[in-house]
Amino acid sequence: MAKKTFKEALNSGKFVVTTEIGPTKGTNIEEMLHHIDILKDKVDAINVTDNQSSVMRICSLAVCKLIKEKGGEPILQMTCRDRNRMALESDLLGANILGINNVLCLTGDYISVGDHIDAKPVFDIESVQLVQTVRLMEQGKDLGGNALNGPLKFCCGAIVTPEADPIEPQLMKFEKKIKAGAEFIQTQAIYDIDNFKKFMQYARKFPDVKIMAGIVLLTGAGMAKYMNANVPGIFVPQSLIDELAAAPKGGGLKAGIAIAGRMVKQLKDEKICDGVHIMAIGREGVVPDILAAAGL
């Protein structure tokens, strides 16, 4: 049986699971191809990050195409940091003709957090406007007001940071993304499920959008503390830090996999949201272990 498209999976009512591949910085892609091979049949779709954390890598579009060729279902991540509206529009068209039908619209981290600090930050448009652009091009028009010779068609999503502080302006933007036409939302990492439940109570006011909770694999207490101190919008509760710290030496990763698996299971069993997006940043190989721990 042919694999379901991501859109079909989203609309099937099942608990949707996606993960991500961070493209290689260079042309030695054996390891990345291996990760694609072990993940493509275990998840509903694989996001491909776009110069994530403002670090230059293989472009998302090329890796999406490789996933497609291997029979996987890619989600093209597009940030507005490195391309103006023309370049974004032409990449959307290019992706569509290559059979890439899912896109995640992001603004993108600022240039200075990455490895090309003197590059020109573009931000000609931003995430909300990029979602609008996808929908506009589906109507057969571009941002210049010109007609397209053949419209595009995407399953189009965006992101939200449920732990953002302050939260009100973040939620206002979330509503704009839905108004612009986002079908699905993948969240920034969440660790406090009670907090997340509160967010979901609010998000359920928008029944047409599917919400996938972001699960970022923790590999030790040090990483958890680092993220609390340095990554805006991420909050790891002390109980999880203690659990990781209690792991035997060298057992941090195993404890992190158990935590991630447990969270996925709870989100699914209690029907808290519509799915999960698992980010194993640099440890893509253990995503199947997280799924196994979740009973998926």
Next chain:
Amino acid sequence: MIVAEKKPFAQIKQMVQDRKKIMIMGCGTCVAVCMAGGEKEVELLASQMRLSNKLAGKNVEIIEATVTRQCDREYMESVLDKARECDAVISMACGVGIQLLSDLIEEIPVYPGVNTRFIGTNESEGVWLERCMMCGDCILGETGGICPIAICAKGLVNGPCGGTNKGKCEVSSEKDCAWTLIYRRLEKQGKLDNIRAIFPPKKHGLHVNPIRQTNEAYLHAEMEEAHHG
């Protein structure tokens, strides 16, 4: 106002290293207020250069002058003759003043004594903050008098990114999150509806540099001149 910073002395020294008679020209407006290129800074740079040349055993004449506004032709006339007697001029004005001076004394090379950085406000003593990117399509009426183009590192017009951090920015904890400021101010004004609608992409077509602007009253005269001239 335009905010500039002094160039490092070593860089200035190198630019004019073979010159025998140098004018240092300050500007009495923006760069004087931000303590980068006014009369005092001219005096300081002149002393540094005299001392440095003396130590190096060089005989270089340094002339000081500061005009009210280096970006305005009418204030420049009085110093041009003196400038033309020199073999280099260091302008301590913003990039605009430096260019006008160079236009006026074409044969004499003009070197920048400052780096021109932004237009902004004086926040507290000795502190300036960028406030306007001169986009030519002002939305301050909607955003509570706080510019997201200038204050948000990404220039976002539809709300904060996920990097918003307890009222600060992901780029630096020294920078405020523009959208936290905007949201809080509009909340106080009871005007949050201002920002619920989606703002369209900025019209960058409005800013094709260099922009030339002619006052309405002068448009006719300019056209006449073009016609007859």
